Amino acid sequence: MKGKRSAVKEKLVVAIMTIITLPILLPYLWLLLNSLAKGVYWGLIPQRFTLENWSFL
Amino acid sequence: MGKPTNKTLMSPKLMQSLRSAPFIAPFIILVFLFYLVPVLLTAVLSGTGMDFTMRFNFVGLKNFARILSDSVLPQILHNTLVYVFFTCLLNVGFGFILALLTTYFIKNENIGLFFRTLWLLPRMTPPVIYALLWLWFLDPTEKGMLNVIVGAFGRPPQNWILNNPMPTVILANGLIGVSLGMVIFSSAIKSIPDELYKAAMIDGAGDFKIIRHIILPLVKWPLMFLTVWQILSLITSYEYIMLITDGGPLFNSEVLSLYSYHKAFSNLEFGYGAALAVILVLIGILVTTFMLKVFGFDRMMDPSRLNA
Numbered sequence: 001m002k003g004k005r006s007a008v009k010e011k012l013v014v015a016i017m018t019i020i021t022l023p024i025l026l027p028y029l030w031l032l033l034n035s036l037a038k039g040v041y042w043g044l045i046p047q048r049f050t051l052e053n054w055s056f057l
Numbered sequence: 058m059g060k061p062t063n064k065t066l067m068s069p070k071l072m073q074s075l076r077s078a079p080f081i082a083p084f085i086i087l088v089f090l091f092y093l094v095p096v097l098l099t100a101v102l103s104g105t106g107m108d109f110t111m112r113f114n115f116v117g118l119k120n121f122a123r124i125l126s127d128s129v130l131p132q133i134l135h136n137t138l139v140y141v142f143f144t145c146l147l148n149v150g151f152g153f154i155l156a157l158l159t160t161y162f163i164k165n166e167n168i169g170l171f172f173r174t175l176w177l178l179p180r181m182t183p184p185v186i187y188a189l190l191w192l193w194f195l196d197p198t199e200k201g202m203l204n205v206i207v208g209a210f211g212r213p214p215q216n217w218i219l220n221n222p223m224p225t226v227i228l229a230n231g232l233i234g235v236s237l238g239m240v241i242f243s244s245a246i247k248s249i250p251d252e253l254y255k256a257a258m259i260d261g262a263g264d265f266k267i268i269r270h271i272i273l274p275l276v277k278w279p280l281m282f283l284t285v286w287q288i289l290s291l292i293t294s295y296e297y298i299m300l301i302t303d304g305g306p307l308f309n310s311e312v313l314s315l316y317s318y319h320k321a322f323s324n325l326e327f328g329y330g331a332a333l334a335v336i337l338v339l340i341g342i343l344v345t346t347f348m349l350k351v352f353g354f355d356r357m358m359d360p361s362r363l364n365a
Contacts, residue, residue: 006164013162017172024232027190028178030202 152238
């Protein structure tokens with residue numbers, strides 16, 4: 001019973017951590033998606049996949 | 058009458074100092090060249106009216122008299138105080154919460170490590186890229202990331218940076234500093250022996266009591282070290298403010314270090330900028346001395362008492 005409660009608590013903390021990490025994660029995700037897309041829809045969702053931006057490699 | 062030996066000529070303490078000199082000399086030379094000499098040069102420069110002509114025309118204490126009558130200085134000092142206090146609070150307080158969540162509450166080491174790594178991203182990112190991310194995130198157009206999110210709730214787009222310049226720079230700077238606090242507190246929490254938690258649990262202590270009576274007292278020294286470290290580095294830091302708001306709008310997010318930079322390198326008033334920098338150095342020395350006395354750094358540098 002105690003072990004189950006502890007597992008639920010840990011899952012809750014993971015959920016809280018995910019929410020508070022989003023402001024850090026989202027801009028980096030946006031940066032990565034933008035580098036692989038020709039444009040972004042609603043500021044976040046990539047529109048057309050491209051590797052053009054990586055051609056410098 | 059034999060020849061005097063080394064033993065009679067030099068005291069053991071002097072011998073030890075001489076022996077350690079080659080090891081410590083490179084660091085003394087580095088500190089002298091890159092810390093002390095710039096401070097001395099700034100002090101000399103502050104006594105001149107040097108401008109774009111780059112001439113050393115000594116004006117005595119004229120620059121310092123000008124500081125006293127500078128009409129924007131009260132606002133800049135207020136901004137500096139607000140910026141240092143709230144950013145330090147975020148760095149230390151939120152760093153402690155993150156360490157607690159990822160180390161104490163999340164028992165799965167891999168998950169804790171995953172979140173800690175994510176929070177280290179701003180620290181690993183070049184400042185210009187990090188500042189650009191904030192500018193894109195808070196873009197005032199309807200395509201701005203935050204405006205897209207608030208738009209989903211039917212709110213109109215806002216100019217976040219223009220309307221909230223100080224909270225923006227505090228948040229941007231705070232989220233970088235938070236990683237240092239998180240790493241230091243995580244290691245401090247991990248060094249607490251498991252037996253202490255087990256004994257507390259057997260005695261019926263819940264999480265809150267364990268944090269209050271076991272974790273907090275045992276991370277007291279890292280907490281104090283971090284507070285002092287962050288205050289001192291925040292007093293002199295300005296690069297993220299410069300990149301995100303450049304001290305604006307008007308002087309709403311201008312801090313003393315940025316003001317000194319602007320005066321020297323934007324207005325080309327090197328003498329006045331140097332005088333402001335001297336004031337900054339004096340504030341730094343005063344704060345350090347005060348902190349050393351209040352927090353008792355000698356005791357802080359003692360070996361750990363955890364396993365004593």
